[in-house]
Amino acid sequence: MKRVVAYLLAVLIFITVSGCNKEDEAKEYTFFGLNTVITYKGPAETAKEVESLINDYENLLSVTRNTSDIYKINEESKATVSDVTSSAVNDALNISKITDGAFDFTLYPVSNAWGFTKSEYRVVGKSTLAALLEKTGYENVSLEGNKVSVPQGFMIDLGGIAKGIITDKISSLLTEKKVESALVSLGGNVYTHGKKNGKKWNVAIRNPFEDGNIGTVEVSDMAVITSGGYERNFTIDGKEYHHIIDPATGYPAHSGLSSVTIVSKNATLADGLSTGIFVMGYDKGVKLWQSRDDFDMILVDDDGKVYVTEGISKDFKGKFTKIGK
Numbered sequence: 001m002k003r004v005v006a007y008l009l010a011v012l013i014f015i016t017v018s019g020c021n022k023e024d025e026a027k028e029y030t031f032f033g034l035n036t037v038i039t040y041k042g043p044a045e046t047a048k049e050v051e052s053l054i055n056d057y058e059n060l061l062s063v064t065r066n067t068s069d070i071y072k073i074n075e076e077s078k079a080t081v082s083d084v085t086s087s088a089v090n091d092a093l094n095i096s097k098i099t100d101g102a103f104d105f106t107l108y109p110v111s112n113a114w115g116f117t118k119s120e121y122r123v124v125g126k127s128t129l130a131a132l133l134e135k136t137g138y139e140n141v142s143l144e145g146n147k148v149s150v151p152q153g154f155m156i157d158l159g160g161i162a163k164g165i166i167t168d169k170i171s172s173l174l175t176e177k178k179v180e181s182a183l184v185s186l187g188g189n190v191y192t193h194g195k196k197n198g199k200k201w202n203v204a205i206r207n208p209f210e211d212g213n214i215g216t217v218e219v220s221d222m223a224v225i226t227s228g229g230y231e232r233n234f235t236i237d238g239k240e241y242h243h244i245i246d247p248a249t250g251y252p253a254h255s256g257l258s259s260v261t262i263v264s265k266n267a268t269l270a271d272g273l274s275t276g277i278f279v280m281g282y283d284k285g286v287k288l289w290q291s292r293d294d295f296d297m298i299l300v301d302d303d304g305k306v307y308v309t310e311g312i313s314k315d316f317k318g319k320f321t322k323i324g325k
């Protein structure tokens with residue numbers, strides 16, 4: 001009898017231990033890539049694969065690495081590129097169209113002039129910007145199969161969408177490897193894979209004005225991607241300049257929004273739209289949301305007011321005003 005009790009006790013302890021918060025115990029892996037800190041919480045066997053996937057795609061899509069397809073296009077105005085790059089350019093063209101050109105991946109000459117690409121910041125004058133804008137406009141990018149070409153002097157930059165593209169690749173990898181639960185954060189842009197202990201993941205949305213959050217959103221199998229001027233900026237003579245450029249003026253975009261978070265199963269779309277809607281502003285952004293059913297959003301305006309679209313309003317914890325269809 002004693003032996004039976006001891007056996008039952010042992011089984012009970014085993015069940016308790018093995019059933020307790022597996023994911024809480026999942027180790028977090030940190031690596032550097034895409035000019036930011038990347039964290040991955042998931043099975044140890046996949047951490048290295050995720051890291052090398054990011055590095056491989058960065059090698060193809062980076063605007064500064066001289067190994068990349070993008071670097072080649074910018075050096076030679078035309079190039080035959082990998083399938084990954086041609087599909088990325090195709091995605092960038094689509095988002096540019098969807099956002100009516102607010103997302104424009106040909107602003108590299110302008111970002112360069114402001115010094116965002118090398119962190120050598122300066123203020124750029126109106127006439128210089130006008131001349132540089134002559135060499136921008138996504139409509140000028142030609143994509144035929146794997147051949148990409150741009151007019152002389154034009155340069156492309158997938159910085160506004162690359163994290164999303166890579167996130168979608170990570171998501172496919174995790175599905176392929178049958179990983180049940182994982183969380184990856186590319187500099188605060190999060191992808192939640194599966195659930196955490198059977199519950200949705202809780203993702204914090206950063207306050208664009210100071211340390212801390214404006215709320216949290218509960219999601220599963222979703223990308224949560226934020227664009228905000230606070231992510232990269234500099235101040236000269238008391239004026240702040242940030243890295244998201246308004247293609248109409250060449251100046252940092254000031255649409256009345258301080259941050260735009262997109263929640264979508266499609267991380268590429270989420271990344272492109274977060275940048276595009278940051279430029280478009282509230283009214284146009286809401287119209288775009290109303291016309292589609294493949295994303296939701298959390299907007300913070302320049303006064304700190306928070307707006308959440310109805311698709312995720314029940315999953316958002318924090319103070320907000322609901323946006324309806």
Ligand code: AMP
Pocket residue numbers: 102103104105107111116157158159160161226227228231243244245246247271274275276279
């Ligand atoms: P994100 O952090 O996704 O909003 O992307 C910002 C990055 O996208 C910048 O660092 C630039 O590389 C690029 N970028 C800046 N302005 C735009 C724009 N209007 N459309 C597309 N990409 C942009």
Ligand code: MG
Pocket residue numbers: 159160161227270271272273274275276
């Ligand atoms: Mg983006």
